[in-house]
Amino acid sequence: MRTAHYKVSYLKDAALFDGAFTRFWLGVLIVGVVLVPMMVPEFQLHILNQALVAAVAVIGLNLLIGNTGLISLGHAAFMSIGAYSTVLLTTELGAPYLVAVSGGAAMASAFGIVVSLPALRLKGLYLALVTMGFAFVVDFAIRRSDLLGRDNGLAMPMPSIAMTPLDSTRRWYFVLVVVVAVVAIGVKNLMRRGTGRALAAIRDRDIAASISGVSLTHYKMLSFALSSALAGLAGGLYAGLIGFINPAHFSLLLSVEFIAMIIIGGLGTVLGSILGALFLTFLPEIIRSLLEGRSAFLDEGFDDFRTALFGLIIVAVLVWEPDGFVGRWRDTKSYFRAWPYRRVPE
Amino acid sequence: MSFFFQLAISGLAIGCVYALIALGFVIVFKSTGVLNFAQGDMMMVGAFMTYTLSSSRGWPFGAALAATLIGSFLFGFVVERLVLRRMVGQPVFSVIIVTIGLGWLLRGVAGMAFGHSEARIVFPFSGDSVTIGSVTLSAENVATIAVTAVAFIAFFIFFRRSRWGVAMRATASNQDVAQLMGINVNRITAIAWGLAGVLGTLAGVVLGMLGFLFIHVGDTALRAFPAAVLGGLDATGGAVVGGALLGIAETLFGGYFGGSYRELMAWILLIVVLLVRPFGLFGSKDIERV
Numbered sequence: 001m002r003t004a005h006y007k008v009s010y011l012k013d014a015a016l017f018d019g020a021f022t023r024f025w026l027g028v029l030i031v032g033v034v035l036v037p038m039m040v041p042e043f044q045l046h047i048l049n050q051a052l053v054a055a056v057a058v059i060g061l062n063l064l065i066g067n068t069g070l071i072s073l074g075h076a077a078f079m080s081i082g083a084y085s086t087v088l089l090t091t092e093l094g095a096p097y098l099v100a101v102s103g104g105a106a107m108a109s110a111f112g113i114v115v116s117l118p119a120l121r122l123k124g125l126y127l128a129l130v131t132m133g134f135a136f137v138v139d140f141a142i143r144r145s146d147l148l149g150r151d152n153g154l155a156m157p158m159p160s161i162a163m164t165p166l167d168s169t170r171r172w173y174f175v176l177v178v179v180v181a182v183v184a185i186g187v188k189n190l191m192r193r194g195t196g197r198a199l200a201a202i203r204d205r206d207i208a209a210s211i212s213g214v215s216l217t218h219y220k221m222l223s224f225a226l227s228s229a230l231a232g233l234a235g236g237l238y239a240g241l242i243g244f245i246n247p248a249h250f251s252l253l254l255s256v257e258f259i260a261m262i263i264i265g266g267l268g269t270v271l272g273s274i275l276g277a278l279f280l281t282f283l284p285e286i287i288r289s290l291l292e293g294r295s296a297f298l299d300e301g302f303d304d305f306r307t308a309l310f311g312l313i314i315v316a317v318l319v320w321e322p323d324g325f326v327g328r329w330r331d332t333k334s335y336f337r338a339w340p341y342r343r344v345p346e
Numbered sequence: 347m348s349f350f351f352q353l354a355i356s357g358l359a360i361g362c363v364y365a366l367i368a369l370g371f372v373i374v375f376k377s378t379g380v381l382n383f384a385q386g387d388m389m390m391v392g393a394f395m396t397y398t399l400s401s402s403r404g405w406p407f408g409a410a411l412a413a414t415l416i417g418s419f420l421f422g423f424v425v426e427r428l429v430l431r432r433m434v435g436q437p438v439f440s441v442i443i444v445t446i447g448l449g450w451l452l453r454g455v456a457g458m459a460f461g462h463s464e465a466r467i468v469f470p471f472s473g474d475s476v477t478i479g480s481v482t483l484s485a486e487n488v489a490t491i492a493v494t495a496v497a498f499i500a501f502f503i504f505f506r507r508s509r510w511g512v513a514m515r516a517t518a519s520n521q522d523v524a525q526l527m528g529i530n531v532n533r534i535t536a537i538a539w540g541l542a543g544v545l546g547t548l549a550g551v552v553l554g555m556l557g558f559l560f561i562h563v564g565d566t567a568l569r570a571f572p573a574a575v576l577g578g579l580d581a582t583g584g585a586v587v588g589g590a591l592l593g594i595a596e597t598l599f600g601g602y603f604g605g606s607y608r609e610l611m612a613w614i615l616l617i618v619v620l621l622v623r624p625f626g627l628f629g630s631k632d633i634e635r636v
Contacts, residue, residue, distance in 0.1 A: 071439060118617070121624050124438065125381045125579070129571055130620055133613035140610050252565075256446055263443055301458045308454020314447030318440050319432045 033177055037170045044285075045169045051281035052176040053237045056183055058261045058273040060230025063187060065259065066268030067196065068223040069203030070119055073255050074131035075231050077138040080250035082108040082232025083239040084142065087154045097159035097166075101236035108232020109225045116224030120217055123206075135252060142247045153246025156239045172241055179237065183230060184270045190226075191270075199223055203268075260314050266326025275325045283313070348480035353601040354594055359487040359556070361593020362494035366549035367570035368577070368585035369501060370542040375579045376505075377514040377538040378430075379521075380441045384449035386567025388543050391452050392418045393550025393559050394460045397467050407469050411551060418547045422540025430535055449564060457561050467554030486555045493548055498586050501541075510537060569609070572616035578625060 037045055061075050086104035089095040095103065118130050142148045159166050166172055190196055198219050201209035210216045239245050257280065265276025284306050291302075321328060367385060374382040392414050399410035425448065433441050471485035505511040516524040517534045525531050549567075553559055558566070573592045577584020592612055600608035 065439070071442075118621055122620060125442070126575065126620055126624060128381075128442070129575055130617055132568070133572070133616050136613045137610060137617075252568075259443055260447070263440070304454045304457030306454070307450050307457065311447040311450030311452070311454060315429060315444055315451065318436070318444045318447070319429060322436055322440060 037173050042169055045173055047281060047285055048278075049169065049172050049176055049241055050238075051278045052173075052180050053234050053241060054258070054261065054281055055180050055274045055277035056237065057231045057234035058258050058265070058277045059180075059183055059187055059270055060227040060234070061258050062262045062265075062268065062270070062273045063191075063199075063230070064223055064227035065262060066266075066272075067191060067203060068199045068220065069206075070220065070223065071124065071128040072115075072131040072227070073128045073252070073259075074115070074133075074135035074138075075228075075258055076250040076252065076254035077135035078108045078112060078228040078231035079235035079238065079254070080138060080142065080245070080247070081111050082235030083245045083250070084148055084154065084235075085232070086236035086239050087156045087245060088147070090157060090159070091154070097161055097240060100159075101233060101240070104236035104239075105229045105232040108235065109229035112224045112228025112231075113221055115228070116221045119220055119224060132252065132255075135255060139247055139250070149246070151247060153244060153249075156243050156245065158243070159240040166240065176237065176241075179233075180274065183233075184274065187226075187230075188270045195219070195222070200268075257310070260310065263314065264317050264324050266324035269326045272324055272326040279325070280310075284309075349601070350598075351481045353597050355481055355483060356487060357594035357597030358590060359490045359593070360597060361573075361590040362490045363549055363552050363556070363589075364570045364573040364593050365494055365586040365589025366497060366545055366552065367567050368574035368589045369497065370545040370549070371570065371574045372577075372579060372585045373501070373545065374538050374542045375574075376518045378535050379438060379518065380445065381579070382539075382542060383442060383445045384452060385542060385546055385570075386564030387449040387452040387456070388418065388421070389546035389550035389553070389567055390559075390561065390563050391456050391550075392543065392547030393467065393554045393563075394456060394465070396547070396551050397465045397554055397559065398460065401465075401468065407467075411547075414547050414551075415544050418543035419540040422538070422543045423536045425539050426532065426536035430539070431532055434531075453561065453564060460561065462561050464557075465554060465559045466557045467551055467559065469555055486552075489555065490552045493552060494586070497545065497548060498583075502583070510534070514538060569612040572612040575616055576619055 036048070040048070057075065057079055061072065064070050064072055082101075082104035084104075085107040086100045089100035089103045090097065115131060115134050119127055122130060143151055148154065161175065164171070166175060191199070198209070198214045201212065201214050202216060202219055206216060235250075238249075242249075261276035261280045262273060263276070264279055265274070266272025287306075287309065288302065317324065323330075367389060370385045370389075371382055374380055374385075395414045395417065396410050399405045399413060400407045403410075405413070429444060429448065430441070433444060469489070471489065474485040476483045476485075476488060505515060513524070513529045514534055514537070516527065516529055517531055521531055524534075550559070550563070553563060569592075570589065573589040574585050575588070576591060577586070577588030592615065595615065596608045596611045599611050
């Protein structure tokens, strides 16, 4: 049992991974992540890749919703802006993949800043509706633009990084793991700094925050810009991974799925975003494989079944486990730390 | 000119459907402060129930409608007891997502139960029409406008005069104080959801009569959000004005400039109005204490 948790130097307090215990489990995690592609079959690795792409977008959205308290129902639109920009930069200008993906993220970020302008005046539900309206406008524009392939979408040529074509699921896996790790550590670090505290202050009481000298304009725009950049990055990765995009990939449903991932994982935490993305991406596949061939009725109506199940899970998690996986994990940890007592004494 | 009036009237009928859906949003929002994203799917389920009872089971239209209305009112109580009562004290944001989850659950189950084909509800006057001057009104349009007018007046009186209506307004303005004054907040929530279900069913049946009933019609219902917001989310009258405005604007726009842009109309109007008046045209501004 870990009794006292004294930090005797500032360096130690600021360290991301303090103590031998944390470092040991971090080592286990890294070994595990490296070993995964050898252990799981190709098809499941592909789904894992999709979950990692979703994780990038969800980390971004969580920054906005969980840390800043601004609700966006339009993140699928930012993702589509990133994806389309990446494809266009590749096919029309012949940009290398890394440049194209960065360009996509920058483009999404620019749109994010534009959308953040109404966010300065609007709050809560009204902001949710405006972002939803924005998503519909983007979807409409894409479906009517010849350059963007209308309803049919665009094909993305095989991307390559440093002369290495990303032609296998395994290579993609390692690229995506690195991206997720960089994004996760970056966002986690940002949240431990003054920026993170300013965002939390805006989330909890925005007027009080502004009186205490936190610039609402600056931080709300920053939060939107970062969040939409990450969504755009996820879009660019998605285009490369799947090799093909069309407007149906980025519907309102996707935005809501991202929010569901955040809630199931845990609001305002990076770990929660990743867990939520993994869980909700794998769940339908697991259920599909369990039910396959068992019941003709469910095979036929699988999409409906999936929709209903997603709805049920969202409702159940919010009713019984409002803090998500991360909350459950925290409770479990504190149970063992406090044993034989019920709670850690304050 | 008669083209204009023709368009305006059919726009008014569409607008009335929006207004009915928007009124459902407003009822729940006014009494519980929650934006109910499941409204569209509640509407769809109500309409399909009426359709199945009247067309497939051969019940008379009136009986099928009455049974569905009672069912959808009770549904509100079930939702309150199983879900919303446990959400008291949670952030508004979580409650909204719960309503999205409920909507998906309803849509998934409805998809498995009713299938994915389109349906048209037949009611006793289907196919009749009235001609006034140069403008022809179909029975569906007349019924839509009449239903909306009656529903609106009934709810207006309900909020102003009845005990429940006043209790609802008290709950909306401050839940804790309302509870201290002896108002059963749980019951009020249940009634609000029940009434939203009733309004949803009415809107769905009207849409079904106009021939727009399919499993994803809930997405169209999302366009009633702009209608509710245009009027101000906490104003009953605003919902109707917003809905009618939106319907007429959409139909006129579609009639003169070509159909595909009309879907966008609602959202552009929403964004513009909110930029100018962040609380809607008739909504009241929240005064915040730090």
